[in-house]
Amino acid sequence: MKLILTLIATLVLASLLPLHATEAESARPNILFLFSDDHALRTIGAYEGSINKTPNLDRIASEGGIFTSAFVGNSICCPSRASILTGKHSAANGILGNSSNWNGKQWVYPRELGKAGNQTALIGKWHLKGNPTDEFQHWEVLSGSGGQGSYYNPEFVSAVGPSKTEGYSTDIITDKSIDWLKKRDASKPFLLCAQFKAPHTPRTPALKDMASYDGVVFPEPPTLFDDYATRQPFVADTWMKISGMTGPGLNIGPTQEELAANPKKMPHFLEDMNPAQRAVWHKAYDPRNRKYAKLKAAGKLNGKDGIRYAYQRYIADTVRCVDGLDGNVGRILAYLDASGLSKNTIVIYSSDQGFFTGEHGWAEKRWMYEESFKFPLMIRWPGTIKPGTRIDALVQNIDLAPTLLTAAGIAVPKEIHGRPLQPLLAGTTPPDWRKDILYTYYDGGTPKARGEYNMPRHMGVRDDRYKLISFYDYNAWEFYDLKDDPNELHNGYDKSEYAQEVERLKARLAALKSQYQIPEPPKLVAKKKRQPATPD
Ligand code: CA
Numbered sequence: 001m002k003l004i005l006t007l008i009a010t011l012v013l014a015s016l017l018p019l020h021a022t023e024a025e026s027a028r029p030n031i032l033f034l035f036s037d038d039h040a041l042r043t044i045g046a047y048e049g050s051i052n053k054t055p056n057l058d059r060i061a062s063e064g065g066i067f068t069s070a071f072v073g074n075s076i077c078c079p080s081r082a083s084i085l086t087g088k089h090s091a092a093n094g095i096l097g098n099s100s101n102w103n104g105k106q107w108v109y110p111r112e113l114g115k116a117g118n119q120t121a122l123i124g125k126w127h128l129k130g131n132p133t134d135e136f137q138h139w140e141v142l143s144g145s146g147g148q149g150s151y152y153n154p155e156f157v158s159a160v161g162p163s164k165t166e167g168y169s170t171d172i173i174t175d176k177s178i179d180w181l182k183k184r185d186a187s188k189p190f191l192l193c194a195q196f197k198a199p200h201t202p203r204t205p206a207l208k209d210m211a212s213y214d215g216v217v218f219p220e221p222p223t224l225f226d227d228y229a230t231r232q233p234f235v236a237d238t239w240m241k242i243s244g245m246t247g248p249g250l251n252i253g254p255t256q257e258e259l260a261a262n263p264k265k266m267p268h269f270l271e272d273m274n275p276a277q278r279a280v281w282h283k284a285y286d287p288r289n290r291k292y293a294k295l296k297a298a299g300k301l302n303g304k305d306g307i308r309y310a311y312q313r314y315i316a317d318t319v320r321c322v323d324g325l326d327g328n329v330g331r332i333l334a335y336l337d338a339s340g341l342s343k344n345t346i347v348i349y350s351s352d353q354g355f356f357t358g359e360h361g362w363a364e365k366r367w368m369y370e371e372s373f374k375f376p377l378m379i380r381w382p383g384t385i386k387p388g389t390r391i392d393a394l395v396q397n398i399d400l401a402p403t404l405l406t407a408a409g410i411a412v413p414k415e416i417h418g419r420p421l422q423p424l425l426a427g428t429t430p431p432d433w434r435k436d437i438l439y440t441y442y443d444g445g446t447p448k449a450r451g452e453y454n455m456p457r458h459m460g461v462r463d464d465r466y467k468l469i470s471f472y473d474y475n476a477w478e479f480y481d482l483k484d485d486p487n488e489l490h491n492g493y494d495k496s497e498y499a500q501e502v503e504r505l506k507a508r509l510a511a512l513k514s515q516y517q518i519p520e521p522p523k524l525v526a527k528k529k530r531q532p533a534t535p536d
Contacts, residue, residue, distance in 0.1 A: 027344075028118075028189045028407075028408055028409060029189065029344050029345060029346050029381070029407055029408075030189050030190045030191075030192075030341060030344060030345040030346070031113075031118075031189075031190070031191045031192070031345070031346045031348070031404055031407065031408075032192050032194070032332065032336070032345055032346070032347045032348070033191070033192065033193040033194070033195075033348045033350070033404075034194050034196075034329055034332065034347065034348065034349045034350070035124075035125075035193060035194070035195040035196065035348075035349075035350055035351065035352070036195075036196045036198055036199065036325055036349075036350075036351040036352075037077065037125060037127075037195075037196065037197055037198065037199070037200040037351060037352055038077075038199060038200045038201070038351065038352070038353065038355045038365060039199060039322070039325075039351035039354070039355065039375075039376055040318070040354055040355040040356070040357045040371065041354055041371075041374055041375075041376050042221075042357050042371075043199070043318055043319055043322045043357065044057055044058070044322075044376055045057065045058045046058040046060075046061035046062070046066055046378060047066070047068075047376065048068075051218050051219055051315070051319070052218075052319045052322065052323075054322060054323075054325075054326040055326065055330070056326045056327065056329045056330030056333060057325075057326050057329055057349055057378070059330075059333060059380075060329075060333075060347055060348075060349045060378040060379070060380045061378040061380075061388075062387060062388055063380045063382075063387050064347070064378065064379050064380030064381055064382075064385045064387065064389065065378065065379050065380075065385045065386075065388075065389035065390065065391055065425060066377075066378045066389070066390055066391070067377040067378070067379075067391045067395055068390060068391065068392050069374070069391075069392055069393065069394050069395065069464075070350075070374060070375050070376070070377035070395045070396070070397070071373050071374055071375065071394065071395070071396050071397075071437050071439070071462065072352070072353050072354075072373065072374075072375050072396065072397045072439075073089045073090060073396055073397060073398060073437075073438065073439060073440060074089070074090045074096075074439070074440055074441055074442070075353040075354070075365045075366050075367065075368070075372040075373055075439075075441065076097065076098055076352075076353065076365060076366055076441070076443060077098060077127050077352050077353075078095050078097065078098045078100060078102075078127060078128055078129065079095045079096065079097065079098075079100075079442075080352040080353050080375070080397055081095075081126070081127060081128055081352055082094075082095035082100075082102065082128065083095075083396075083397045083398050084350075084352075084397050084398075084400050084401065085108040085109065085110065085135065085401065086106060086107060086108055086109075086398075086401065086416075087109065087398050087399075087400070087401030087402050087412075087416040087417060087418040088398060088415070088416065088417045088418075089398060089417050089438065089440060089516050089518065090440055090442065091440065091516070091517075091518045091519060092415075092417065092516065092517070093106060094106070095128070096442040096443075096521075096522070097442050097443035097452075098443060098452070099129070099443075100129065101129045101130060102128035102129050102130040104130060104132065104133045104134070104135060107413065107415075108135050108401075109400075109401035109402075109404055109405055110122070110135050110136050110191055110193070111134060111135055111136075112405060112408075112410055113191045113404065113405070113408050113410070114136070114137050114191075116408055116409070116410050117188060117189070118188060118189050118190060118191050118408060119137060119138075119184050119185055119188045119189070119190045119191070120136045120137045120138070120190070120191040120192075121136055121137065121138040121139065121180050121184075121190070121191070121192050121193070122135070122136040122138070122139040122140075122141065122193045122195065123138075123139070123140050123141075123173055123176045123177050123180060123192070123193070123194050123195070124140075124141065124142060124173040124176075124177075124193075124194055124195035124196055124197070125141065125142050125147075125148075125149060125173075125195045125196060125197050126139070126141035126142070126147065126195070127142075127147045127148065128147070129147070131157060136193070138158075138159075138180065139158060139159065140156050140157075140158040140176060141156060141157060141158070142154055142155070142156060142169070142197060143155045143156060143157040143162060148197065148200065149169060149197050150169065150272040151168060151169045151197065151198075151202070151204040151269070151272065152167075152168060152169070152204065152272040152273045152274075152277055153165070153166050153167065153272055153273070153274065153277075154169045154172060154197075154272075166274070168206045168207065168324065169196070169197050169198065170196050170197070170198045170206065170321075170324045170325055170328050171206065171324070171328060173194055173195070173196055173197075173328075174194065174328040174331055174332060177192060177194040177332060178331070178332060178335050180192060181335065181339070181341075189408070191404070194332065196325055196328075198321040198322070198324055198325045199318050199321035199322050199325065201249055202248050202249065202251075202268075202269040203249075203251070203314075203317035203318055203320070203321045204251070204269055204281075204317075204321070205317060205320035205321050205323070205324055206320075206323075206324040207277060207280045207281075208324075209320040209321075209323045209324055210280060210281060210283075210284035210285070210320065211283070211284045212320055212323065213316045213319065213320065214288075216316070217312065218311075218312060218315045218316065218319070220308070220311060220358060221357065221358045221359045222487060223358075223359045223360050223361070223487050223489065224242075224307065224308075224311060224358045224359070224361060225304060225307070225361065226359075226360040226361050226489065228360075229489075230489065230490050230491040231478060231491055232456075232471055232474065232476045232478060232491075234454075234455075234456050234471070234474065237454055238362075238364075238453050238454050238455050239453045239454045240356070240362045240363060240364035240366075240453050240455075241361050241362060241363075242307055242310045242311050242314060242358055242361055242362065242363050243306060243307045243310065243361065245310050245314060245363060247267065248267050248268065248269055249314070249363070250310060250313040250314055250317070251269075251285050251288075251289075251313065251317055252289055252292055252313070253266075253267045253269075253270060253285070253289065254266070254267075254289075255282065255286040255289060255290060256279075256282040256286055288313070292309075292313075295309065307361065311358045314357075314358070314363055315357055315358065318357060329349065333347070342382065343382050343383075344382075346379065346380070346381045346384075346404075346407060347379070347380040347381075348377070348378070348379050348400070349376065349377075349378045349379075350375060350376055350377050350378075350397075350400075351375055351376050352375070353365045353372055353373075353375050354370075354371050354372050354373065354374045354375050354376070355371065355372060356369075356371045356372055357371070359371045359487075364453065366441060366443065366444075366452075366453065366455055367441075367455075367458075368439045368441065368458060368459075368460045368462070368467070368469050369488050370482070370486075370488060373439060373462070375397060377395070379421075379425065381407075381425060384422075384425055384426065385425045385426075386427060389425070389427060391424050391425075393424050393429045393433055394433075394434055394435070394436065394437050394462075394463070394464065395421060395424070396418060396437055397418075398416075398417045398418030399418035399419055399420070399421050400418070400421075401416060401418060402416050402418045402419055402420045403418075403420045403421040403422065403425075405420075406420040406422055407422075417516055419433075419434070435463055435464070436461050436462060436463035436505075436508055436512070437461065437462055437463075437512075438459070438460075438461060438509070438512040438513070438516060438518070439458075439459055439460045439461070439462065439469075440459045440518060440521075441455075441457060441458050441459065442457055442521055442522075443455070443457070444456045444457035444458065444473075445457065445473070445524055446473050446474070446524060448524075448526060449524035449525060449526040450526075451524075456471045456473060456474060457471070457472065457473055457521060457524075458470060458471045458472070459472070459509070459513075459518075459521075460509065461505050461508050461509040461512060462482075463505075463508070465481065465482055465483050466479065466480065466481055466482065466498075466501050466505060467479065467480045467482060467488075467505075468493075468502060468505035468506065468508075468509060470509065472521070473524065477493045477502075478491045478493055479491060479492045479493040479498055479501070479502050479505070480492065481498065481501075
């Protein structure tokens with residue numbers, strides 16, 4: 001009797017299971033992860049204080065949600081990418097800095113999605129040391145220039161080998177992504193990571209965007225002329241000032257006539273272009289560069305005038321590259337609409353960190369100061385996120401992996417540092433949501449063992465009001481009250497009125513290091529002093 005009952009139960013279950021599996025399969029959302037490089041929040045229309053228009057990117061926020069307090073754990077390319085893939089802080093995934101070797105055998109969320117029946121693909125900028133192996137089922141990534149790839153006629157590498165495509169990087173990555181979507185196995189949910197180089201340096205816009213914004217004066221950030229008065233002295237000595245930007249960083253180069261007379265003067269970023277592309281560049285940039293030469297010769301680019309000029313050149317090229325990005329995001333969103341995929345696809349727009357666009361006189365990232373510590377994050381998920389949702393809770397890039405696993409119905413392993421964002425996406429901040437976040441940056445040094453950009457290593461903690469930064473190689477600290485001093489101009493570490501908060505945050509920093517099992521940073525190794533021509 002017992003055997004018969006078991007048999008009946010098994011048959012009933014067997015008849016139900018396929019149905020349930022099919023329903024779960026069809027309900028499981030697709031994921032489109034749109035990712036850029038070095039995208040400052042100030043150059044996204046949906047963010048407060050934006051200086052430009054990005055209607056397509058803004059669509060993701062207005063039809064879904066925007067995170068106003070999303071922070072990276074380590075503000076630089078490779079570590080950020082590793083934290084997104086692993087859901088872990090740098091010390092746990094091994095990518096402390098841009099020179100760390102990627103261990104592709106470690107746990108990553110795309111492989112888990114693949115194992116659970118999703119079709120997975122990565123197209124565009126990977127920028128980890130070592131090509132992908134089985135992290136994604138399909139991958140085609142930018143190669144050349146140390147994995148940065150070129151803006152023009154870029155080389156790619158995939159499992160079948162290298163290839164080169166004529167055209168502009170942002171357009172090509174979009175073409176390849178849409179092509180993959182068209183050819184995919186439509187019976188399975190997908191994860192597509194379309195990862196752009198733009199607006200990373202050398203900021204070369206698409207041909208159609210090169211001539212735009214002539215005569216436009218972009219607003220200057222209020223801290224463009226920061227004198228670093230209350231900061232630790234080494235902060236002023238870093239090599240990332242707009243005032244120190246050179247030719248290629250600002251699209252300043254020889255004119256067509258100068259190049260014809262001396263072809264050896266061709267800058268690196270022009271070498272990648274074919275003659276027709278170069279002609280368009282010359283048409284747009286030669287008049288600007290002739291004007292620059294005149295101003296320089298007349299002594300009109302000294303001191304603040306020079307900084308103002310460099311800032312305008314720099315920000316205009318940034319916005320031109322962002323325009324190319326925005327248009328292509330629009331193309332992908334239009335494809336989702338036309339193919340009926342929009343309603344069951346989670347669309348994420350993000351970047352590997354924020355960026356200083358003139359704030360504190362800088363054009364870089366790396367610091368725990370707000371502009372590079374924050375990263376853009378907007379998510380559209382029909383039926384889950386109410387259109388126009390604004391999320392102010394503290395989130396980090398380590399939260400993306402657990403969020404996407406949860407969306408796919410996969411349990412999040414215990415060792416993952418991040419937390420699924422689902423409650424926040426539904427409009428609720430759970431009472432036990434994190435109250436503060438950890439930051440660790442390892443690519444720095446000291447005068448004896450100089451790091452990248454002559455920067456110090458640092459780590460710190462930020463809550464919804466205060467920030468404490470430890471420059472441990474110098475036994476030095478900074479403290480900011482972000483409510484009273486949102487631009488972080490008044491280091492309050494030694495002020496008696498903050499003594500209690502400083503002590504509290506020191507204890508929180510120790511607690512977070514313990515929670516995430518962050519070991520003491522590796523010893524500094526002396527490096528040869530160098531001043532990079534272009535940022536990494
Ligand atoms: Ca970056």
